[in-house]
Amino acid sequence: MHTGFAFLEIGLTRQKNTINILFKNIFIITVGLLLYYMIGFNLMYPGDFNGFIGSIVPGISPPENGMTAEYADGGYTWWTDFLFQGMFAATAATIVSGAVAERMKIGAFMIFTVVYLGFVYPIAGSWQWGGGFLSSLTIGDAEGFYDFAGSTLVHSVGGWAALVAVYLLGARIGKFYNGTSQAIPGHNIPLATAGVLILWLGWFGFNGGSVLSANPEATSLTLVTTCLAAAAGGVVAMITSTILYKNLDLTMFLNGILGGLVGITAGADQMSPEDAILIGAIAGALIVFAVSLVDKIKLDDPVGAIAVHLICGVWGTLAVGLFGAKAGVDQFLVQLIGVLCYAVFCIATSFLIIFALKKTIGIRVSEREELEGLDAHEHQMDAYPDFRLNEH
Amino acid sequence: MKKVEAIIRKSKFSSVKKALHEVGVNFFSYWDVTGLGNEKEGHVYRGVSYSTSDIQRRYLSIVVNDDFEDVTIKAILSAGSTGDVGDGKIFVSQVDEVYRIRTGEKGGNTLK
Secondary structure: OHHHHHHHHHHHOEEEEEEHHHHHHHHHHHHHHHHHHHHHHHOOOOOOOOOOOOOOOOOOOOOOOOOOOOHHHHOHHHHHHHHHHHHHHHHHHHHHHHHHHOOHHHHHHHHHHHHHHHHHHHHHHHHHOOOOOOOOOOEEEEEEEOOOHHHHHHHHHHHHHHHHHHHHHHHOOEEEEEEEEOOOOOOHHHHHHHHHHHHHHHHHHHHHHHHOOOOHHHHHHHHHHHHHHHHHHHHHHHHHHHHOOOOHHHHHHHHHHHHHHHHHHHOOOHHHHHHHHHHHHHHHHHHHHHHHHHHHHHOOOOOHHHHHHHHHHHHHHHOOOOOOOOOHHHHHHHHHHHHHHHHHHHHHHHHHHHHHHHHHOOEEHHHHHOOOOOOOOHOOOOOOOOOOOOOO | EEEEEEEEEEHHHHHHHHHHHOOOOOOOEEEEEEEEEEEEEEEEEEHHHHEEEEEEEEEEEEEEOOOHHHHHHHHHHHHHHOOOOOOEEEEEEEEEEEOOOOOEEEOOOHHH
């Protein structure tokens, strides 16, 4: 997943910020895993708890049956559980990295990541996957919020923070001129393409693995729905953007694939192939409109993270109440309540963290640093020392 | 001796090179340049239209004897043209002297 995110982010941004983006992605995966070991895993899976906030128990130690077939019905061991969930945690913070690219101070980003990944993500996750209040929220026939592999718990949690961060940071210099959005083309579209295809493969691990056992039927169905939603998302985004903008924009095609993937994630094991195609297709259309909406409200999201992870994450979560085995008014209401709970919690916490950083150490690099590139100033490095092509 | 400098479309470089060889002009230098001009290239990126006036062209610098001036210019004019705006320009100027570095000799013979 992280190779894919790193490639996509550097591909859709300018070469002068490449080291900075790679650095953030490497920071997230390394520090994310350590944090998840230190506090995250126990906070997210507290066992019996009040349903809202678990307790902080440093380190991980397997329960008595952790290595035997009794743990998780014999599907996997405690160690596997930790590793799998740790990768999810590291993904949530990566979403923010792309949205704040090319202008956020690396120090502020690192502090934000540590707090958000260390505390906010596991607490939010515990509400559902840890057996908290949302997992037992019952309305009518619907028993419990449903998020199979993280449309809300991973993608929206990252997406809400991305939205708040982009709002507090402001747009990149030159993004809006006389009130209209300007194009700041990414510097390496082949890398962005490779990134999306790698993410697609990574999704097989996340969605397929979320079956939490090697059950052949459930796992293979999940892989089929994941694949079809991605394909439908890409195709519909391509068609929509072609109709709207009269050009065959590869980056929209790519974002559409990701939108389909994020959209199917909440209900990947509940959908028929036809449902999956519909969910992916709607996500693909949403992407194109969301990218332009984000532009219209003067938010600068260089890689489309808000459109992909937030909008399609919310869509995928609601889609569980509209399509597939769980569809129904009651389930839709439960899904909606879940979405709203995460919205309030994530917006509030990320606003607090980033606003505090803004008022203390500052979150934005200086104008000169931004114009000359974060690589030169934050890292004193050059991603392509032999190929100095552009001054800007 | 004359210096014939030409700014041409990159897509016309191979036909101009061939035409120059055909009239006996076998030595010249060239490099890629970026400039500004009347031509605007339209682009769309993620739903935002923009145009760039940065134009990519190839710059040829050819030094010839006076009797080659006409054929050189004719070769570029015919092989480099598409008829559209943006085909480029040719500049002709006087060259006072030419030296061959290996032998130290000077004059028109050094261009043959």
